[in-house]
Amino acid sequence: MTATKGLEGIVAAASSISSIIDGVLTYRGIDIDELAEKATFEEVAYLLWHGKLPTQSELDALIRELGENAAVPEEVIAGLRLYPAGSNSMAALRTVVSSLALYDAEAQDMSREANIRKAVKLQAQLPTVVAAFARIRQGKDPIAPKKGVSIAHNFLYMLTGEEPAAVAVEALDKALVLHADHELNASTFAARVTVATLSDIYSGVTSAIGALKGPLHGGANEAVMVMLDEIGSLANVEPYIQAKLDKKEKVMGFGHRVYKNGDPRAKHLQQMSRQLGELKGDMTLYEMSVKIEDLVTGQKGLKPNVDFYSASCYTMLGIPRDLFTPIFAISRVSGWTAHILEQYDDNRLIRPRAEYVGPVGQHYVPIAQRG
Numbered sequence: 199m200t201a202t203k204g205l206e207g208i209v210a211a212a213s214s215i216s217s218i219i220d221g222v223l224t225y226r227g228i229d230i231d232e233l234a235e236k237a238t239f240e241e242v243a244y245l246l247w248h249g250k251l252p253t254q255s256e257l258d259a260l261i262r263e264l265g266e267n268a269a270v271p272e273e274v275i276a277g278l279r280l281y282p283a284g285s286n287s288m289a290a291l292r293t294v295v296s297s298l299a300l301y302d303a304e305a306q307d308m309s310r311e312a313n314i315r316k317a318v319k320l321q322a323q324l325p326t327v328v329a330a331f332a333r334i335r336q337g338k339d340p341i342a343p344k345k346g347v348s349i350a351h352n353f354l355y356m357l358t359g360e361e362p363a364a365v366a367v368e369a370l371d372k373a374l375v376l377h378a379d380h381e382l383n384a385s386t387f388a389a390r391v392t393v394a395t396l397s398d399i400y401s402g403v404t405s406a407i408g409a410l411k412g413p414l415h416g417g418a419n420e421a422v423m424v425m426l427d428e429i430g431s432l433a434n435v436e437p438y439i440q441a442k443l444d445k446k447e448k449v450m451g452f453g454h455r456v457y458k459n460g461d462p463r464a465k466h467l468q469q470m471s472r473q474l475g476e477l478k479g480d481m482t483l484y485e486m487s488v489k490i491e492d493l494v495t496g497q498k499g500l501k502p503n504v505d506f507y508s509a510s511c512y513t514m515l516g517i518p519r520d521l522f523t524p525i526f527a528i529s530r531v532s533g534w535t536a537h538i539l540e541q542y543d544d545n546r547l548i549r550p551r552a553e554y555v556g557p558v559g560q561h562y563v564p565i566a567q568r569g
């Protein structure tokens with residue numbers, strides 16, 4: 199038995215939700231380029247859960263159901279108020295999602311109908327939780343979710359208390375579409391491993407949030423913004439990035455386990471970053487990002503992934519950088535729950551083997567004789 203480090207190239211599940219074939223990403227067989235241009239996030243969530251695009255009445259019903267389920271139990275909001283100042287946003291989200299199970303009478307109901315209802319509930323509640331976390335830490339009261347508006351609209355509204363500009367809603371909605379699912383990425387795999395023990399959907403999503411948090415995965419979008427903030431100016435891009443490359447340090451937002459010729463989502467986010475810069479009349483972040491790309495791609499051949507241009511986009515939308523990864527979770531919970539439903543539908547415990555590389559033939563040594 200020989201281990202494959204990082205399970206690279208190992209096909210660990212069959213799935214009909216999303217595919218990456220020859221560098222092309224599809225959700226349920228539809229090219230992400232088409233969805234990014236034409237679909238709303240709610241349509242995409244429906245597509246991921248049900249395997250088909252919704253009719254108008256199905257979409258209306260989903261938007262209604264999301265609105266009806268977006269409020270978070272008062273006890274959970276009260277809990278958020280008790281978190282220490284400076285709490286990590288993803289740690290807070292992970293904790294809240296775990297606690298939501300305690301307030302859901304259906305949490306342990308394993309029927310397919312109940313699991314679909316819980317998927318919608320989680321999708322509805324995550325934006326409310328992230329916005330409430332952001333406001334409470336500023337000493338402000340959370341804002342109750344609206345009914346009948348999109349998730350992108352509701353999230354920006356709950357974050358600021360103001361009606362968001364249409365262009366901001368449109369940009370965030372497209373970002374949510376682009377992040378919704380991605381085959382067997384680390385967080386989705388974590389979710390599937392967890393629920394394959396027949397644990398509940400809240401356990402699966404809690405595991406997924408833990409996996410998404412790391413900077414090699416979803417946490418890279420925040421890390422990209424930390425880097426842009428450290429660089430600070432267009433003039434400082436070259437010395438900063440060159441020093442990183444010379445030291446063989448990783449540049450966050452570049453590289454990918456599966457895409458070696460570029461992430462098809464990145465171009466949409468790059469375009470969005472340019473457009474938001476033009477609207478703001480400040481191209482600094484966009485130009486810095488392009489210069490970083492030129493250097494990293496030029497010298498290492500590494501291309502930007504989904505996390506790279508999303509950082510400048512979210513900053514230009516006025517979103518604090520430590521909410522970037524929670525926003526990724528707001529989108530990806532649609533994919534996680536679709537995969538969890540798929541796992542339950544044809545379940546088998548996920549339990550691979552390890553290649554043992556430790557010592558053999560050892561014996562118990564009494565404690566007095568140990569050196």
Ligand SMILES: CC(=O)SCCNC(=O)CCNC(=O)[C@H](O)C(C)(C)COP(=O)(O)OP(=O)(O)OC[C@H]1O[C@@H](n2cnc3c(N)ncnc32)[C@H](O)[C@@H]1OP(=O)(O)O
Nearest residue numbers: 413414415416418447448449450451452453454455503505
């Ligand atoms: C939503 C997402 O999760 S997208 C990914 C988000 N993560 C990041 O952006 C973090 C930065 N990128 C990385 O760490 C990696 O490219 C990963 C984790 C995404 C993929 O990792 P792997 O497939 O395991 O590739 P691995 O880390 O082994 O890298 C292979 C080689 O490329 C180099 N490399 C990979 N990514 C980068 C990078 N961002 N900057 C500099 N060098 C890099 C590695 O140092 C390594 O070089 P070596 O062979 O000389 O040692």
Ligand SMILES: O=C([O-])CC(=O)C(=O)O
Nearest residue numbers: 379380382383384455504
């Ligand atoms: O697929 C991966 O390994 C990471 C990724 O791009 C994603 O989850 O969107």
